Amino acid sequence: MTTESAVLEEPVVKKQELPEFELVNLTINGQSFKLKLQPWVSLLDAIREYAGLTGTKKGCDHGQCGACTVLINGKRINSCLTLAVMRDGEAITTIEGLSDGVVNHPLQDAFIEHDAFQCGYCTPGQICSAVGMINEGRANSLEDVQELMSGNICRCGAYNNINAAIMEVKSKMA
Amino acid sequence: MNSFSYNKAHDVAEAVADIQEHEGARFIAGGTNLLDLMKENVMKPAHLTDINRLDLADIKENEEGGLTLGALVTNADTAWNERVEQRYPLLSKAILAGASPQLRNMATNGGNLFQRTRCYYFYDTATACNKREPGSGCSAINGINRIHAILGTSEHCIATHPSDMCVALAALDAKVNVTGPNGDRTVEFGDFHRLPGNTPHLDNNISQGELVTSIDLPPSNFTKNVFYLKVRDRQSYAFALVSVAAALDLEGDVIKDIRVAMGGVAHKPWRRREVEESYIGKVASTENFRALAETMLTGAVGFGGNTFKIELAKRAIVRALNEALKSGENL
Ligand SMILES: Cc1cc2nc3c(=O)[nH]c(=O)nc-3n(C[C@H](O)[C@H](O)[C@H](O)COP(=O)(O)OP(=O)(O)OC[C@H]3O[C@@H](n4cnc5c(N)ncnc54)[C@H](O)[C@@H]3O)c2cc1C
Ligand code: SF4
Numbered sequence: 001m002t003t004e005s006a007v008l009e010e011p012v013v014k015k016q017e018l019p020e021f022e023l024v025n026l027t028i029n030g031q032s033f034k035l036k037l038q039p040w041v042s043l044l045d046a047i048r049e050y051a052g053l054t055g056t057k058k059g060c061d062h063g064q065c066g067a068c069t070v071l072i073n074g075k076r077i078n079s080c081l082t083l084a085v086m087r088d089g090e091a092i093t094t095i096e097g098l099s100d101g102v103v104n105h106p107l108q109d110a111f112i113e114h115d116a117f118q119c120g121y122c123t124p125g126q127i128c129s130a131v132g133m134i135n136e137g138r139a140n141s142l143e144d145v146q147e148l149m150s151g152n153i154c155r156c157g158a159y160n161n162i163n164a165a166i167m168e169v170k171s172k173m174a
Numbered sequence: 175m176n177s178f179s180y181n182k183a184h185d186v187a188e189a190v191a192d193i194q195e196h197e198g199a200r201f202i203a204g205g206t207n208l209l210d211l212m213k214e215n216v217m218k219p220a221h222l223t224d225i226n227r228l229d230l231a232d233i234k235e236n237e238e239g240g241l242t243l244g245a246l247v248t249n250a251d252t253a254w255n256e257r258v259e260q261r262y263p264l265l266s267k268a269i270l271a272g273a274s275p276q277l278r279n280m281a282t283n284g285g286n287l288f289q290r291t292r293c294y295y296f297y298d299t300a301t302a303c304n305k306r307e308p309g310s311g312c313s314a315i316n317g318i319n320r321i322h323a324i325l326g327t328s329e330h331c332i333a334t335h336p337s338d339m340c341v342a343l344a345a346l347d348a349k350v351n352v353t354g355p356n357g358d359r360t361v362e363f364g365d366f367h368r369l370p371g372n373t374p375h376l377d378n379n380i381s382q383g384e385l386v387t388s389i390d391l392p393p394s395n396f397t398k399n400v401f402y403l404k405v406r407d408r409q410s411y412a413f414a415l416v417s418v419a420a421a422l423d424l425e426g427d428v429i430k431d432i433r434v435a436m437g438g439v440a441h442k443p444w445r446r447r448e449v450e451e452s453y454i455g456k457v458a459s460t461e462n463f464r465a466l467a468e469t470m471l472t473g474a475v476g477f478g479g480n481t482f483k484i485e486l487a488k489r490a491i492v493r494a495l496n497e498a499l500k501s502g503e504n505l
């Protein structure tokens with residue numbers, strides 16, 4: 001270990017003037033949040049770190065895994081690749097908003113019934129994505145479900161059970 | 175990610191003015207490519223002009239009798255638009271072959287045109303890359319180049335343009351409407367993207383302050399015999415190694431018109447109208463498709479890791495055209 005102590009001087013690089021905080025209004029699961037955010041905060045970080053809703057997960061932070069999937073006006077998106085400021089005024093649903101705390105969403109029950117997870121890290125994204133897919137109304141067969149759920153990676157490989165859970169909910173709805 | 179300032183523009187004039195006023199500014203639409211690259215410190219804009227509130231989110235009939243796609247319509251809303259599905263099925267299929275449903279819900283038609291290469295070295299700021307840092311060299315030419323270009327390359331860059339949507343737009347003779355400080359202009363799709371040449375840092379012929387407002391599709395007879403073939407390392411949610419947009423307009427088994435555009439093989443969607451034209455009046459057969467494929471790949475050069483793409487591309491053309499031929503039979 002070196003014993004030299006660092007001499008603290010004026011920073012060499014002039015501190016960059018940081019942009020002002022933006023006031024961002026988000027409605028998450030029906031609750032209104034007024035957040036003071038810097039423009040580079042992703043929607044994912046706003047949901048987890050500022051609104052304190054940690055159900056939505058960060059897997060890759062680059063649009064490659066789907067763990068961060070949330071619904072905006074019923075449409076599924078990757079919350080890691082959008083800025084919170086861009087979503088000012090919008091209504092967001094996360095995994096916490098799918099159940100009322102008493103009754104589960106049918107997909108939540110089906111995931112439990114079919115053991116559609118192992119570690120569970122991808123599960124909130126899988127379920128939000130499946131809700132979005134059902135809203136889209138384009139998945140008619142197992143093949144369609146596999147293709148249209150391909151934006152959600154499961155590192156544990158629980159795909160067969162995830163597909164079974166989704167197919168069951170779809171068949172009950174039809 | 176670097177720090178930046180941000181402004182939400184409310185109309186086209188404000189957006190064009192805002193980007194002029196800020197040095198190092200960029201438009202942001204869906205954000206799916208720009209934010210990804212900003213997180214990697216590959217792109218470091220000092221200011222973002224958010225264009226999502228602009229009134230460019232419609233699909234409309236145009237004077238030519240085709241459709242005009244607003245720059246801010248999402249890729250999902252375009253692919254699943256009834257008129258697009260019926261009149262431009264090739265475009266729908268190409269879009270749906272790309273990215274994931276979540277990404278397509280954010281990705282916009284304008285942003286898709288500007289998406290940057292997926293060359294690994296371009297993404298890795300520790301390596302030399304002429305596209306990211308002009309003059310630093312190209313790590314891919316003698317490096318790992320499995321996903322790289324085989325046509326139209328230069329000694330300075332062998333990157334590919336990664337879009338699926340653009341391959342179909344090239345095949346369909348789309349035009350891009352642009353506005354900027356010097357007024358409006360329309361760019362033929364074939365002139366939109368560039369080959370790397372001596373200026374690999376430039377992906378396209380649009381200057382930084384210009385805004386794409388919409389994409390025009392001319393009326394098209396390619397509604398029946400069309401196919402988009404995407405060959406990739408994983409069946410879904412992966413970029414193309416080679417892709418082919420194939421379209422046939424037939425009279426019996428004779429070719430009235432034909433389109434073949436390729437993705438994953440060059441710095442821009444690869445299409446050669448003179449080759450297509452030389453097959454008009456010929457029979458739609460595997461032999462003719464193979465001969466066409468040979469000509470399409472004239473001048474192709476591999477760099478080791480990607481040399482397999484030359485034969486792969488030929489076979490992909492033949493298969494895509496045969497699938498296009500078959501797809502008409504089911505209707
Ligand atoms: C994991 C992953 C997988 C993907 N897989 C595929 C795939 O298989 N096939 C495929 O084709 N694509 C794929 N994509 C890329 C995706 O299609 C693009 O990121 C998307 O189309 C970009 O659109 P955007 O609106 O999000 O652009 P943004 O990220 O907002 O912008 C991209 C660039 O375009 C500029 N820009 C945006 N709109 C305009 C405009 N109107 N005028 C002028 N400039 C503008 C911006 O300044 C920026 O430089 C993938 C992306 C990810 C993250
Ligand atoms: S191929 Fe192009 S993008 Fe890739 S390292 Fe070479 S110069 Fe950079």
Ligand code: FES
Nearest residue numbers: 059060061066080
């Ligand atoms: S964390 Fe957003 S897609 Fe992986």
Ligand code: FES
Nearest residue numbers: 118120154155156
């Ligand atoms: S359950 Fe572990 S990642 Fe899907």
